[in-house]
Amino acid sequence: xxxxxxxxxxxxxxxxxxxxxxxxxxxxxxxxxxxxxxxxxxxxxxxxxxxxxxxxxxxxxxxxxxxxxxxxxxxxxxxxxxxxxxxxxxxxxxxxxxxxxxxxxxxxxxxxxxxxxxxxxxxxxxxxxxxxxxxxxxxxxxxxxxxxxxxxxxxxxxxxxxxxxxxxxxxxxxxxxxxxxxxxxxxxxxxxxxxxxxxxxxxxxxxxxxxxxxxxxxxxxxxxxxxxxxxxxxxxxxxxxxxxxxxxxxxxxxxxxxxxxxxxxxxxxxxxxxxxxxxxxxxxxxxxxxxxx
Amino acid sequence: xxxxxxxxxxxxxxxxxxxxxxxxxxxxxxxxxxxxxxxxxxxxxxxxxxxxxxxxxxxxxxxxxxxxxxxxxxxxxxxxxxxxxxxxxxxxxxxxxxxxxxxxxxxxxxxxxxxxxxxxxxxxxxxxxxxxxxxxxxxxxxxxxxxxxxxxxxxxxxxxxxxxxxxxxxxxxxxxxxxxxxxxxxxxxxxxxxxxxxxxxxxxxxxxxxxxxxxxxxxxxxxxxxxxxxxxxxxxxxxxxxxxxxxxxxxxxxxxxxxxxxxxxxxxxxxxxxxxxxxxxxxxxxxxxxxxx
DNA sequence: AAATGTCTGTTCAACTTCTGTACAATGAAC
DNA sequence: GTTCATTGTACAGAAGTTGAACAGACATTT
Numbered sequence: 001x002x003x004x005x006x007x008x009x010x011x012x013x014x015x016x017x018x019x020x021x022x023x024x025x026x027x028x029x030x031x032x033x034x035x036x037x038x039x040x041x042x043x044x045x046x047x048x049x050x051x052x053x054x055x056x057x058x059x060x061x062x063x064x065x066x067x068x069x070x071x072x073x074x075x076x077x078x079x080x081x082x083x084x085x086x087x088x089x090x091x092x093x094x095x096x097x098x099x100x101x102x103x104x105x106x107x108x109x110x111x112x113x114x115x116x117x118x119x120x121x122x123x124x125x126x127x128x129x130x131x132x133x134x135x136x137x138x139x140x141x142x143x144x145x146x147x148x149x150x151x152x153x154x155x156x157x158x159x160x161x162x163x164x165x166x167x168x169x170x171x172x173x174x175x176x177x178x179x180x181x182x183x184x185x186x187x188x189x190x191x192x193x194x195x196x197x198x199x200x201x202x203x204x205x206x207x208x209x210x211x212x213x214x215x216x217x218x219x220x221x222x223x224x225x226x227x228x229x230x231x232x233x234x235x236x237x238x239x240x241x242x243x244x245x246x247x248x249x250x251x252x253x254x255x256x257x258x259x260x261x262x263x264x265x266x267x268x269x270x271x272x273x274x275x276x277x278x279x280x281x282x283x284x285x286x287x288x289x290x291x292x293x
Numbered sequence: 294x295x296x297x298x299x300x301x302x303x304x305x306x307x308x309x310x311x312x313x314x315x316x317x318x319x320x321x322x323x324x325x326x327x328x329x330x331x332x333x334x335x336x337x338x339x340x341x342x343x344x345x346x347x348x349x350x351x352x353x354x355x356x357x358x359x360x361x362x363x364x365x366x367x368x369x370x371x372x373x374x375x376x377x378x379x380x381x382x383x384x385x386x387x388x389x390x391x392x393x394x395x396x397x398x399x400x401x402x403x404x405x406x407x408x409x410x411x412x413x414x415x416x417x418x419x420x421x422x423x424x425x426x427x428x429x430x431x432x433x434x435x436x437x438x439x440x441x442x443x444x445x446x447x448x449x450x451x452x453x454x455x456x457x458x459x460x461x462x463x464x465x466x467x468x469x470x471x472x473x474x475x476x477x478x479x480x481x482x483x484x485x486x487x488x489x490x491x492x493x494x495x496x497x498x499x500x501x502x503x504x505x506x507x508x509x510x511x512x513x514x515x516x517x518x519x520x521x522x523x524x525x526x527x528x529x530x531x532x533x534x535x536x537x538x539x540x541x542x543x544x545x546x547x548x549x550x551x552x553x554x555x556x557x558x559x560x561x562x563x564x565x566x567x568x569x570x571x572x573x574x575x576x577x578x579x580x581x582x583x584x585x586x
Numbered sequence: 587a588a589a590t591g592t593c594t595g596t597t598c599a600a601c602t603t604c605t606g607t608a609c610a611a612t613g614a615a616c
Numbered sequence: 617g618t619t620c621a622t623t624g625t626a627c628a629g630a631a632g633t634t635g636a637a638c639a640g641a642c643a644t645t646t
Binding site for chain 2: 175
């Protein structure tokens with residue numbers, strides 16, 4: 001790295017190319033064709049890329065990897081860069097007021113914050129950018145002993161109410177049906193509700209049996225409804241670990257998925273169940289893709 | 294995948310084909326034959342599919358799998374897409390479907406839209422972000438001659454019914470009492486009902502005397518109920534302009550507020566009445582604050 | 587001065603998509 | 617049985633898109 005780069009944090013095209021894995025020719029082409037980058041220039045005319053430019057290249061590559069055409073990827077990258085100063089703070093503010101309200105056990109303020117968010121952003125955005133991050137954070141604070149049981153209950157109940165409100169009518173329509181339930185003893189249903197909402201957006205009909213569902217109840221429902229997917233949420237292995245036989249029976253009647261930290265112990269050939277990890281958004285996409293095949 | 298990004302990411306036909314499992318030829322055929330998709334075009338003429346298009350393909354496939362013919366499936370898909378225009382923030386979507394329903398004099402659809410809104414949002418949000426803006430817009434269209442008397446009556450009556458439904462039990466509880474009435478000759482009570490609902494949310498008990506209330510009736514009620522506030526709605530000055538004496542008498546027995554465009558001519562020291570201007574939400578907050586002092 | 591890196595502008599080849607037409611399989615209508 | 621519309625698929629030739637390459641001039645470093 002030369003002096004200019006070291007001092008200012010600016011990169012020449014070669015170094016940016018090495019870091020990003022995009023050839024120098026292509027970096028110039030993206031600049032010329034889509035205006036993706038606006039590097040400053042040295043006295044001699046060399047391009048000097050800022051850290052923001054570097055991030056744009058990363059974002060551009062991510063979009064390309066998802067299958068967008070170069071032109072679309074560039075447009076989207078620029079749009080996001082444009083929008084970031086506007087939308088991101090609004091979302092951040094929303095998250096903050098929601099957290100403050102929930103921490104203060106202030107129901108009215110929490111609803112107001114959610115009203116605000118849902119009026120400004122789509123349901124998917126609110127779920128993915130606010131609700132899930134908040135639940136994650138709450139879980140971590142609870143694990144560290146920073147959040148009380150009361151906090152956790154209050155927030156869960158309030159959010160559950162709102163999410164179930166959004167879920168109204170989610171079993172209507174004509175798409176494939178998914179049967180959702182929490183494993184026996186499992187009380188945490190929020191992430192599963194979010195998962196159902198996202199799957200609903202993908203055109204599915206959702207039947208939700210709620211927390212603490214006995215496996216034979218689930219089996220009955222499976223025979224009746226003949227769903228295209230059955231999803232069981234289990235936050236720890238012991239919820240279902242002893243019940244491989246029931247699971248195997250379930251998996252014979254419908255594609256069976258186990259979600260949550262308790263999944264890994266029972267998935268596989270023994271039970272015929274498949275694992276759903278990661279966030280509810282990605283999980284929903286995965287289930288939908290599997291159904292199409 | 295970040296759903297917010299996906300919201301504006303346009304796909305070319307090849308990528309949509311890979312994701313949906315429908316061949317490119319067939320995608321084009323569905324567009325040509327049934328108008329199933331309406332992709333935008335790039336400068337060079339390439340089809341650019343929106344996430345809504347992607348969802349339509351999913352729905353179309355669902356219908357086909359259930360044995361419908363392609364033509365029927367497409368027709369159904371288009372109908373459903375018409376009914377469920379997603380992606381927009383929930384509140385904006387709600388406003389639009391309410392307006393569409395009221396403009397079409399479609400009572401069922403209007404109630405459905407309101408149900409949806411009230412299940413997704415708090416009463417105050419629905420009032421402030423939907424009902425009041427709609428009434429305002431309707432008033433303007435009426436002034437420009439774009440809305441007929443029938444439109445205005447239909448919308449008013451339907452909304453009045455819903456609002457009074459929300460108002461059920463609003464005189465119960467233990468908070469301060471407000472006495473609400475429209476001035477003599479005044480028929481427009483909707484904004485006053487909204488005002489009452491918001492005040493109710495703030496913990497007040499509401500007594501509502503309705504449109505066209507004689508001032509001496511109001512005076513009787515004031516002596517009986519001893520309210521913490523009396524609010525008179527008057528959309529034009531002549532409703533009350535000649536009655537300063539009655540107003541003065543009223544104001545001696547309870548804090549008196551005059552709301553609406555007719556207020557300014559009579560407020561002040563002469564009558565002891567105070568003005569309430571602006572929107573009902575702000576007005577309610579103002580009355581509540583005044584009472585606390 | 588030599589070596590290396592970067593500049594602009596142009597060209598190219600691989601790939602994708604476009605439009606339009608054609609065709610085979612299916613099943614309903616006559 | 618024949619006719620006909622429906623529907624998924626196939627192909628040809630033109631055009632759009634995009635990553636890569638090259639040439640000749642200039643910049644920077646050693």
